[in-house]
Amino acid sequence: MKDIKLSTEVALDAPDWKIDHQTKILTIGSCFAEVLGGQLADFKFDVLNNSLGTVFNPLTICKILDSAVEEKRPNPSLFLQTPDHIWLHHDFHSSQWANGQGALDAQLSDKLDEIREFLAEADLLVITLGTAYAYRHRKTNLIVGNCHKVPSDRFIKELLHFDQITIAFEQIIQKLIPYNRKLRIMLTVSPVRHTRDTLPLNQVSKSTLRLVCHRLSEKYKHVDYFPSYEIMIDELRDYRFYKEDMIHPSSVAEEYIFNAFARNYIDAGSVKFMSEWASVRDTLAHRPLHGHTPGHLKMLKSLWARLNALSRNIDVSGEMEEVERRIGEFPGM
Template sequence: MQFHTEFTPESLPYRIGLNSQIVTIGSCFAEVIGRRLADHKLTVLNNPFGTIFNPVSIARLLTMSLYGTAPDESRYVERDGVWFHYDFHSSLWANSRDELRVLLTNGLERVGEAIRKADFLLVTLGSAVVYRHIETDKVVANCHKMPGSLFEKYVYHIDHLQEDMMRLLKTLRRANPNLKVLLTVSPVRHTRDTLSINQVSKSILRVIAHECSVWNAWVHYFPAYELMIDDLRDYRFYEADLIHPNAQAQAYIFEKFVESAFDDELRGFVAEWEQISRSLVHRPLYGADSPAHRKFLTKLMKQLETLSQRIDVSAELADVRSRLKWERNQEQEEELA
C-alpha cells in the first residue's frame, strides 16, 4: 500500500561530472542546492548575487554580467547610513556609494567570467510576484526595507517573463555555446502573497520553465517543486514556518537530483565522500591520543591523499595532519614525563 506519490525524475541527457564547473543563481533554494554541491567538492559559484526571486531580476543581472554593464546609478539607495542597490540582494551592501559600486562591479565581472567557463548554470525561479519602483519604473530584486509606498506590487505578465527568459537564454548561448542550463522552480511557499497568488505565481514559473526547455535542447528542467509538493506533500517536511523545506526534505530532493543529474563517476564519488565526511567529524570515544584513533586518522589521511589526485582536499588533509601531529606531540610529552 502506498501513502504518497513517489516518483523519480528523468535522467538528464547532459550529466554533471566531478570536474564540472557550476554556477547557481536565483531563490534561496538555488543556494541550498549550490551549498550541497560544494559540500560534495564540486566547483560551484553559489548564488553570487544573493537571493533573487523573480525572473526579471535574474535575467537583468546575468545579462549585465555578460555584457559588462555597470550597475544602474539611479538604483542606489541609502538606509540608516548603509548603501544598497535595487538590482541586488541586501546581503550586498557597503558604507558608501563608491564602495558598493566597486563591490557590485567586481561581482558582475566575476559572474561573467564564471559563466563563460561554466559547464552548467542552475537557475531557480522563486516568484512571479514583483515590486516595481515607482520613481524609476523598474522592477527591483529587493526593496531593502524601504517604505512600501515607493513600490507597486503585482504578478508580472507571463508573456513578458517568458520574453525575458528567452532573451537571456540567447545571451547565454552566445557567451558560452557549451553551457547547459538547469531550471528549477523553488518549492518555498510565498504565503505572504496569499496561497492563491502563490499558486498563480508558481504556475507561471512552471510554464515558463517548460517552454524554455521545450524550445532549447540545452535547457532542462529538474522537478524540485513537484518533489516537494506532490512526493513529500506533508507539513512534517517543512520548517516551523511551514514555508521552507526542512533539512530532511532538502536531503531527499538532493538525492533525487544526484540520481537524475550526476554521471556514474560522480555518483560513486558522492558515496565515497559521504563516508569520508563522516570520518572527518568523528571524535574518539576513548581519547584522542589512543593507538586506535591514530590508526583511524592515518587511514583517513591516506584516503584523502589518494583523493587529492582528483579533487582539492587540501583543507581536509591539513586538518587530519594537524590532528595526527598533535597526537604524536602528546605521545612524546608522555614519554619524556
C-alpha cells in the same frame, strides 16, 4: 499481493547528458538555488553558488545575468543608504553591502565580473525561480530585486505576466548561446512557499513560473526542467517535510530532492565518489571522547591516507591540512 505506494512519485526524464566532477556549475535565483549549490559544493563539485545572494523574481535574475555578460555596472539610481549608514542596492540581496556607495559599486562589479568569467567556461547554469511577484521602484519605474525594508509606498507590487518573463529569458538565452555554446541551462521552481502573497496567490505565482519553464524547455534543446517543486508538493505531501515556519522544506526534504537530482543527473562515477566522500565527512566530523588516544591517532592517519588518495582527482587540500593539524596536537608529533 497488491503493491502499495504511499506517495505519488514524480517521473524524471532521463537526460542525454550527465554531471561529473569536471562539470562547472553556476547557480542563481531563490534560496533553493543556494541549497542545491551548497549540496553540490559539499560533495566537491565545481560550483559558483548564488554569489550575489538570493534573487527571487525572474526579471532581476535575467538583469543580473545580462549585466554580467554585457559588463554593465550596477544602476546608480538604485543605490541607497540605510539609517545605519550602510549602503545597499535595490537589485541585490542585503548580503551585498558596504560602508560607501563607491565601495559597494566596486564590490558588485567584481562579483558580476566573477559571474561573467565563470559563465564563459561553465557547463551548467541552474536557475531557480522563486516568485512571479515583483516590486516596481516608483522613482525609477524599474522592477527591482530587493526593497531593503524601505517604506512600501515607494514601490508597486506586481504579478509579472507570463510574456514578460518569457521574453526576458529568451533574450538572455539567445545572448548566452554565442557567449558559451556548450552551456546547458536547468530551470527549476523553488518549493519554498511564499505565504505572504497568500496561499491561493502563491499558487498563481508558481503556476506562472512553471508555465515559463515548460515553454522554454520545449523551445530550446539545451534547456531542461528539474521538478523540485512537484517533488515537494506531491511525493512529500506532508507538513513533516517542512521546517517549523511551514514555508521552507526541512533538511530531510532538501536531502530527498537532492537525491532525486543526483540519481537522474549525476554520472555514476561521481555518485560513487559522493558515497565515499560522505564517509570521509562523517569521519572528519568525529570528535574523540577520550582525548589523544593511540586509537584516535591511528584513525586520523588512516583518514589522511584516504584523503591523499582522493587528492589525485579532487582538491581536498583544506581537509588534509585540518587532519594534519589534529595529528600535530598529539604529544611528540
